[in-house]
Every structure is written in structure tokens, then in C-alpha cells.
Amino acid sequence: MNRNHLEETRHGEPVHADGDVSTRPERRTLGRRRFLRMAGLGAGTVALAGAGSLTWRAVQEGVFATGIGPAYAAWDQWHPPGHDVLNLVRAAVLAASAHNTQPWLFRAGRDRIDLYADFERGMGSMDPLRREMYLSLGCALENLVLAGPPNGARPTVALMPDPAQPALVARVALETAPATRSPLYSAIPHRRTNRGAYDTGRPLAADAREALTGLLDVDTARLVWFTTGVDRHAFGELTVRATQEIIDDPRQAIDDFSWYRTSWQQIQQTMDGITIDASGQPPLIRAAAKLLGTSLGQNHDGWLRATRDAHVATAAAFGLLAVRDPLDAVQRIQTGRIWQRMHLWATTRGLAMQPLNQVLERIDRERSTELSPQVTDAMAGMLPTGWQPVMAFRIGYPTIDALPSPRRPAEQVRLP
Numbered sequence: 239m240n241r242n243h244l245e246e247t248r249h250g251e252p253v254h255a256d257g258d259v260s261t262r263p264e265r266r267t268l269g270r271r272r273f274l275r276m277a278g279l280g281a282g283t284v285a286l287a288g289a290g291s292l293t294w295r296a297v298q299e300g301v302f303a304t305g306i307g308p309a310y311a312a313w314d315q316w317h318p319p320g321h322d323v324l325n326l327v328r329a330a331v332l333a334a335s336a337h338n339t340q341p342w343l344f345r346a347g348r349d350r351i352d353l354y355a356d357f358e359r360g361m362g363s364m365d366p367l368r369r370e371m372y373l374s375l376g377c378a379l380e381n382l383v384l385a386g387p388p389n390g391a392r393p394t395v396a397l398m399p400d401p402a403q404p405a406l407v408a409r410v411a412l413e414t415a416p417a418t419r420s421p422l423y424s425a426i427p428h429r430r431t432n433r434g435a436y437d438t439g440r441p442l443a444a445d446a447r448e449a450l451t452g453l454l455d456v457d458t459a460r461l462v463w464f465t466t467g468v469d470r471h472a473f474g475e476l477t478v479r480a481t482q483e484i485i486d487d488p489r490q491a492i493d494d495f496s497w498y499r500t501s502w503q504q505i506q507q508t509m510d511g512i513t514i515d516a517s518g519q520p521p522l523i524r525a526a527a528k529l530l531g532t533s534l535g536q537n538h539d540g541w542l543r544a545t546r547d548a549h550v551a552t553a554a555a556f557g558l559l560a561v562r563d564p565l566d567a568v569q570r571i572q573t574g575r576i577w578q579r580m581h582l583w584a585t586t587r588g589l590a591m592q593p594l595n596q597v598l599e600r601i602d603r604e605r606s607t608e609l610s611p612q613v614t615d616a617m618a619g620m621l622p623t624g625w626q627p628v629m630a631f632r633i634g635y636p637t638i639d640a641l642p643s644p645r646r647p648a649e650q651v652r653l654p
Contacts, residue, residue: 301524301525301528301529303502304515304641305515305641305642307502307505307506308506308509309505309506309508309509309644309645310642310644310645311647312328312331312332312645312646312647312648313332313427313642313645314427315328315647316328316329316332316426316427317329317385317388317427321389321390321391321417322389323346323347323348323351323389323391323412324346324648324649324652325385325388325389326346326351326382326385326386326389326391326393326410326412327344327346327351327382327648327651327652328385328647328648329381329382329384329385329423329426330342330344330353330378330379330381330382330385330648331378331645331646331647331648331651332381332426332427332429332645333374333377333378333380333381333578334374334377334429334431334577334578334581334593335374335377335378336361336365336370336371336373336374336593336595337361337364337370337494337497337511337512338497338510338511338512338513338516338643338644339359339360339361339371339374339497339510339511340359340374340510340645340646340651341355341356341357341359341360341371341374341375342354342355342356342374342375342378342651343355343356343651343652343653344648344651344652344653345652345653345654346652348412349411349412349413350409350410350411350412351382351409351410351412352406352408352409352410353375353378353379353382353406353407353408353409353410354405354406354407354653355368355371355372355375355404355405355407356405356651357371357405359371359510361493361494361497362489362493362496363487363489363490363493363603363606364484364490364493364494364599365599365602366602366603366605366606367565367602367605367606369564369570369598369602369628370595370598370599372407372567372570372571372574373570373571373573373574373577373628373629374574375407375408375571375574376570376571376572376573376574376575376576376577376578377574377575377577377578378574378578379395379407379408379410379571379574379575380574380575380576380578380579381426381578382410383395383410383575384420384422384423384426384582385423385426386410386412386415387415387417387418387419387420387423388417388418388419388423389417390414390415390416390417391412391413391414391415392412392413392414392415393410393411393412394410394411394412394413395408395409395410396408396409396410396411397567397568397571397572398567398568398571407567407571408571421586422579422582422583422586424586425582425583425585425586426582428585429581429582429585430516430585430640430641430642430643431516431581431591431592431593431640431643432518432590432591432592432636432638432640433516433517433518433544433548433549433592433640434518434519434548434590434636434637434638434640435518435548435551435552435637435638436552436553436554436590436632436634436635436636436637437552437554437634437635437636437637438551438552438554440554440634440635441554441555442465442554442555442589442633442634446587446589447463447465447555449583450557450580450583450584451463453576453579453580453583454576455576456569456572456576458561458562458563458569458572459559459560459561459569459572459573459576460559460560460561460622460625461557461558461559461560462557462558462559462560462620462621462622462625463555463556463557464555464556464557464558464620465555465556469556469620470553470555470556472620473556473558473597473620473630474550474551474553474556476597476613476616476617476620477545477549477550477594477596477597477630478542478545478546478550479613480596480597480599480600480613481541481542481545481546481596482542483600483613484596484599484600485538485541485542487603490599490603491534491538492534494538495534495537495538497510497511497512498511498512498532498537499511499512499513499644500531500532502528505644506644508644509644509645509646509647509650510644510645510646511644512643513643513644514527514528514532515641515642516640516641516642516643517540517544518544518548518638518640519544520638545594545596549592549594549632550594550632552634553632553633553634554632554633554634554635555632555633555634556594556630556631556632556633557630557631557632557633558620558621558627558629558630558631559573559576559577559627559628559629559630559631560621560622560625560626560627560628561573561625561626561628562624562625562626563626564626564627564628569628570628573628573629574629577593577629577631584633588635588636589633589634589635589636590633590634590635590636590640591631591632591633592631592632593629593630593631594630594631594632595629595630597613597617597627597630598627598628598629598630600613601613601614601617601627
């Protein structure tokens with residue numbers, strides 16, 4: 239989710255049909271003594287108290303414990319043995335979500351799962367019309383549906399089934415069926431939002447664009463590609479401009495930063511939000527940010543630079559999912575399912591993807607206030623007549639392995 243966004247592929251680890259990652263190293267936290275031994279620093283070596291304090295702070299802030307702890311356990315515990323209905327929820331919680339807000343709750347029974355929106359996990363002025371919330375719920379729904387067949391269940395989905403319950407996003411009926419798995423299902427624990435630079439020497443092949451476009455399954459959604467030099471420049475410039483406008487908007491700047499997790503302890507407690515490890519930065523920069531901390535201003539300066547110099551500059555192509563009515567909850571949920579499906583497919587092909595929703599976030603801000611619709615009008619000029627934007631992204635080949643984001647486990651988001 240760049241930082242904004244539909245949140246996380248271990249591209250360096252091969253995905254097998256059983257959904258496991260081969261040769262995965264054991265994950266362990268580092269105690270202070272063990273860290274000192276690994277660093278070659280015996281008790282006599284570290285003579286200065288300041289050096290010892292810095293060493294221990296590095297341990298406390300998770301500099302040497304990337305992707306471990308309770309906040310990351312869901313990635314490794316997503317499919318325990320047996321056909322448990324809760325396994326569908328375990329897959330669902332690994333879906334992408336805007337700012338990694340994870341705005342979902344589930345009521346799971348033997349033959350039905352209800353998906354609810356958790357409106358308390360909104361993003362304020364960053365998502366005033368709840369567009370990104372419903373996209374995120376669509377992503378979770380897609381994972382849940384994909385997890386049905388491997389767990390011996392055939393899912394049937396009804397969207398927004400009860401007008402009297404606006405929080406009830408989907409009702410998924412489950413029928414007993416022979417257990418089968420798909421490549422998209424096996425990709426679920428390996429999908430990541432890759433915010434690093436992409437390989438500028440590898441263009442996106444036309445057949446990859448065609449395959450991604452072919453994943454759309456509703457006529458109310460359309461995938462628009464920006465692949466020519468002119469179109470790429472126009473969309474890139476508008477994305478950088480929208481990023482700057484968010485930073486310059488005091489309300490949006492604060493609401494954006496509120497989901498940024500600044501300490502190891504905070505990550506383990508909240509199990510959500512945007513982390514330094516998932517930022518796409520090199521290891522040394524991530525380590526420095528953990529040790530020294532990051533202010534709101536520093537965070538946004540880094541975001542703007544990354545957007546301009548990495549996200550926009552290195553994308554092989556930009557894409558945009560458009561719908562007929564961007565305010566319609568059903569069309570948003572359907573689009574979220576499409577995005578999750580596209581990202582999982584890209585994961586199986588070693589492609590990196592990242593939502594770039596700053597333009598959409600400014601459009602929503604303009605629609606919900608009395609701001610002049612400047613970004614709205616600029617974006618409209620780039621789309622076919624009758625279609626309106628609901629989600630934008632970049633795609634390419636990764637130059638770094640993306641790291642996981644924290645996740646709340648299924649047990650924590652299950653309603654009684």
C-alpha cells in the first residue's frame with residue numbers, strides 16, 4: 239500500500255502447490271546476549287555504556303527480528319491440517335487492505351460465513367467515502383472464497399445481502415464439496431505489496447496485461463492500462479502531485495500518519511498498520527529508521543521521494559480499475575476481489591505490484607469537501623467516457639524481496 243495502500247511476494251522463495259515456501263529459515267527473536275555473540279561483541283568488547291544501549295535498542299526495536307513475533311504468526315499458521323471452517327478466515331486475514339487497516343470481522347458457522355465491515359477501523363479524511371475500506375473487504379472476500387475448495391467447501395456469495403445491516407458486506411454459503419486447490423490459493427501466504435524499485439530493464443509483456451485483464455469477471459469493472467510514454471508520464475506526474483497535496487493537507491497528513499507504526503512494541507500490540515520493514519527501503523535505511531525514529535515530516539518527505547524516484551520512475555506499467563459508479567458498495571467490493579485476484583496471479587508469475595491510490599484519495603477528498611475538483615478533472619481526462627476510477631496501481635519486476643506486514647489472527651477478528 240507505497241505507504242498508502244492496499245496492503246503486500248516473497249519473490250525470492252519458490253511457491254509450491256501445497257502452499258509452502260521451500261527452505262524457509264527458522265524465525266527466532268534475538269535476546270541481548272545472543273545478539274552480542276552474533277555481532278562478535280563480548281562483554282569485554284563493549285566497554286562504553288552508550289554502545290551497549292544502542293545495541294540493546296536495536297534488539298528492542300526489532301532491527302534483527304524482521305517479520306517475527308505474534309504480529310506475523312498468521313502468515314505461517316494460515317492453513318493448519320483439517321477442513322476447519324476457520325481456515326477460510328485464516329486465509330481472508332492475509333488479504334491486502336488500505337494502510338493495512340484490516341477493516342473486517344467474521345461470523346463463522348459450519349455452513350456459512352458472514353463478512354462484516356469494522357467501521358471503527360476507518361482512515362478518516364484519507365478515505366472519507368469508504369472507497370478503500372470496501373476495496374479491502376473485497377480483497378478479504380476473494381481470499382475467503384479461494385480457501386473454500388481446499389477446505390472441502392463450495393462457496394456461494396451474496397453481496398450486501400441485508401439493507402437493514404449496512405455493516406454486513408457479504409454472506410458466504412458453504413456446501414460440502416471435494417477438496418481441491420488452485421494456484422491462486424497457494425499464492426495467498428506469499429503475496430506482498432512490493433514498495434521497492436522495480437527493474438527498469440524488464441518491460442511488462444503484452445500477454446501479461448491480457449492475462450490480468452482476463453481476470454475481470456463483472457461487466458461493471460474495467461481495467462485501463464497506461465503503458466505509452468505519454469500516458470505513463472501523465473499518470474506519474476498526477477500521482478506525485480496528489481502525494482504532495484496529501485502532505486500539504488493538515489488533516490490528511492495526520493490521518494495518514496496515524497496508521498504508521500513506529501516501534502516494535504506497537505507493531506506487536508496493534509498487529510496492523512504500515513511498518514518500516516514493508517516500506518521497500520534497503521536494510522541499512524530500515525535499521526536506521528527503527529533506531530532513530532521517524533517524525534511525521536520525515537515520514538512524508540520519504541514517502542514523496544519514494545513516490546517520485548522509485549514508485550513512478552521504475553514502474554513497468556500503470557493500471558487503473560474503473561467502474562460505472564464509484565460510490566456503489568457492491569462495485570467497490572467486486573473491484574477489491576478483482577485486485578486481490580490480480581495480485582495473487584502476479585505473485586505466481588514473479589511480478590511485483592503496488593497500489594498507487596494517492597490520486598483517488600485526493601479525488602475522494604475533493605468530493606467530500608468544497609475543494610476545487612482539480613485532481614478529479616485531471617483524472618477524468620485520462621479515462622474512457624462513462625468510467626470512473628476506483629483503484630490505481632503499478633506493476634513490474636522486483637529488485638528486492640518484499641517483507642510481510644503484521645496481521646491480526648483469525649481468532650481475533652471472529653465474532654461470537
